[in-house]
Amino acid sequence: MQLNRLVEFYKTMGDPTRVRIVSLLAKGPLHGQAIAGKLGLTAPTITHHLKKLREVHLVYERRDKNTIYLYLNSSLIKQQAEVLSQLLDKRGEELENMVEDSLERQKIIENFYTKDGKLKNIPSQRKKKLIVFEHMVQGLKKGKKYEEKEINEFIKQFHEDYATIRREFIINHYMYRENGIYELNPEEMWAKPE
Amino acid sequence: MQLNRLVEFYKTMGDPTRVRIVSLLAKGPLHGQAIAGKLGLTAPTITHHLKKLREVHLVYERRDKNTIYLYLNSSLIKQQAEVLSQLLDKRGEELENMVEDSLERQKIIENFYTKDGKLKNIPSQRKKKLIVFEHMVQGLKKGKKYEEKEINEFIKQFHEDYATIRREFIINHYMYRENGIYELNPEEMWAKPE
DNA sequence: GAATAAATTCGATATATTTCTAATTAGATA
DNA sequence: TATCTAATTAGAAATATATCGAATTTATTC
Numbered sequence: 024m025q026l027n028r029l030v031e032f033y034k035t036m037g038d039p040t041r042v043r044i045v046s047l048l049a050k051g052p053l054h055g056q057a058i059a060g061k062l063g064l065t066a067p068t069i070t071h072h073l074k075k076l077r078e079v080h081l082v083y084e085r086r087d088k089n090t091i092y093l094y095l096n097s098s099l100i101k102q103q104a105e106v107l108s109q110l111l112d113k114r115g116e117e118l119e120n121m122v123e124d125s126l127e128r129q130k131i132i133e134n135f136y137t138k139d140g141k142l143k144n145i146p147s148q149r150k151k152k153l154i155v156f157e158h159m160v161q162g163l164k165k166g167k168k169y170e171e172k173e174i175n176e177f178i179k180q181f182h183e184d185y186a187t188i189r190r191e192f193i194i195n196h197y198m199y200r201e202n203g204i205y206e207l208n209p210e211e212m213w214a215k216p217e
Numbered sequence: 218m219q220l221n222r223l224v225e226f227y228k229t230m231g232d233p234t235r236v237r238i239v240s241l242l243a244k245g246p247l248h249g250q251a252i253a254g255k256l257g258l259t260a261p262t263i264t265h266h267l268k269k270l271r272e273v274h275l276v277y278e279r280r281d282k283n284t285i286y287l288y289l290n291s292s293l294i295k296q297q298a299e300v301l302s303q304l305l306d307k308r309g310e311e312l313e314n315m316v317e318d319s320l321e322r323q324k325i326i327e328n329f330y331t332k333d334g335k336l337k338n339i340p341s342q343r344k345k346k347l348i349v350f351e352h353m354v355q356g357l358k359k360g361k362k363y364e365e366k367e368i369n370e371f372i373k374q375f376h377e378d379y380a381t382i383r384r385e386f387i388i389n390h391y392m393y394r395e396n397g398i399y400e401l402n403p404e405e406m407w408a409k410p411e
Numbered sequence: 412g413a414a415t416a417a418a419t420t421c422g423a424t425a426t427a428t429t430t431c432t433a434a435t436t437a438g439a440t441a
Numbered sequence: 442t443a444t445c446t447a448a449t450t451a452g453a454a455a456t457a458t459a460t461c462g463a464a465t466t467t468a469t470t471c
Contacts, residue, residue: 046316055418
C-alpha cells in the first residue's frame with residue numbers, strides 16, 4: 024500500500040458531491056446523465072467527479088450503446104476499511120513506513136525528472152527505474168488502444184530513447200501488445216519496486 | 218453518524234501533511250514545535266493542521282506547563298474504519314439516509330438563519346430547534362470557560378433573546394454551568410435531534 | 412458517411428486550502 | 442509585574458477545487 028493511494032482515496036471521499044454519487048451507485052449502476060439529474064448538477068460537473076472517483080478506482084464503467092454505466096467498486100471500500108483499521112497496529116509503524124516510502128519516491132521522481140517533466144536519464148537501479156516508469160505511465164489512458172507510433176510519440180515527450188522505454192513497458196507489464204496494438208495493463212500486473 | 222462527520226474526517230485525512238502528523242503521533246504524544254521540527258514546517262502551519270485534526274477529534278491535547286502535548290485518538294480511527302466497512306451494507310441504504318439527513322439539516326439551517334448568520338426565530342419543533350442550536354454552538358470553543366456575560370454577548374450575535382437560548386444551551390446539555398461559569402460539554406452529551 | 416446522443420474538454424469564475432512571515436496572545440515562572 | 446516560551450491569529454501569496462456554459466469528441470445507428 025502506498026501513502027499516496029491512501030491520501031488520494033480520502034481526498035476523493037472528502038467531498039459531499041462525490042459521497043452522494045457513491046451513495047447513488049451503491050443502489051446500482053447509473054449513467055452520467057442520470058446522476059446529474061438526481062443531484063441537480065450539470066454533466067461536466069459529474070464528469071469531473073467521476074474522473075476523480077475513477078482515479079482511485081472507486082468506480083468503473085461499462086458501455087452499452089451510447090451510454091456509459093458507472094458501477095461502484097464496493098470491494099475497494101471494504102479494502103480501505105481494512106487498511107484504515109490496521110493502520111495503527113504496531114504503534115503506527117506501518118503508517119510510518121508508508122510515509123517514508125512516499126518521501127523516497129517523491130525524491131527519486133524529483134531527481135530523475137526535470138522541472139518541465141523530461142526524464143534526465145533512465146535509472147539503472149531497478150527500483151528507481153520502476154518508480155520512474157510508473158510515473159511516466161500515469162499519462163496513459165486505461166482501456167485505450169495505442170498504435171506503436173502513438174506510444175513512441177508519448178514516450179518522446181519524456182525521453183528520446185523511446186524504443187528502450189517502450190520495451191521496458193512491456194517487460195515490466197505496464198502494457199501489453201497484441202498485433203502491434205498497445206494497451207495499459209491493470210495496475211495489479213505491473214512490476215513492483217520491492 | 219452524520220454525513221458531514223464522515224466527509225470532514227476524509228477531507229482531514231486527505232492531506233499528506235496531516236497524515237504525517239498522525240503517523241508521528243501514532244508513536245506517542247508530541248508538542249507543536251517538535252512536530253514542526255520533524256516535518257520541516259513552521260509552527261503556524263502545524264497549528265493550522267492541528268486545528269483541522271482537532272475539529273474531527275483525531276487528536277486531543279493535554280497541557281504541561283507551557284507545552285501542549287498532542288495525542289492521537291486512535292479509537293476514532295478504528296471507529297471510522299468500522300463505519301466505512303459497514304457503509305454499503307443493505308445496498309447502501311445507510312449511506313443514502315446519511316445523505317438525506319444532511320440535506321434536510323442544511324435546508325433547516327438555511328431556513329432559520331439569514332444570509333448574514335442571524336437566527337430568524339427559534340424553531341418550536343424540537344428537532345429543528347436542536348439543529349439550529351447545534352449550528353450556533355459551533356462558534357464556541359471547547360475547553361474555554363465563559364462568563365455569563367460572554368455567553369450573552371455570543372448569543373446576541375444571532376438573536377436578541379439570549380436568556381432563552383442560554384437556558385436552552387443548558388437544558389440540552391450543550392453547555393454546563395458551575396458558579397456562573399459556562400463551558401461547552403463534549404458532543405456526546407448534547408441532546409440529539411431524533 | 413451523416414445524424415444523434417452521451418460524455419468529455421476548455422475556459423472562466425468563485426471559493427478553499429496550504430504555507431509562509433510578522434504580530435499577538437496565553438500561560439508559567441522568576 | 443516583567444519576562445519567557447509556546448501557541449495562535451492575521452494577512453498575503455500560490456495553488457487547488459468545484460461548478461458552469463460552450464465547444465468538441467466519441468461511439469452508435471441509420
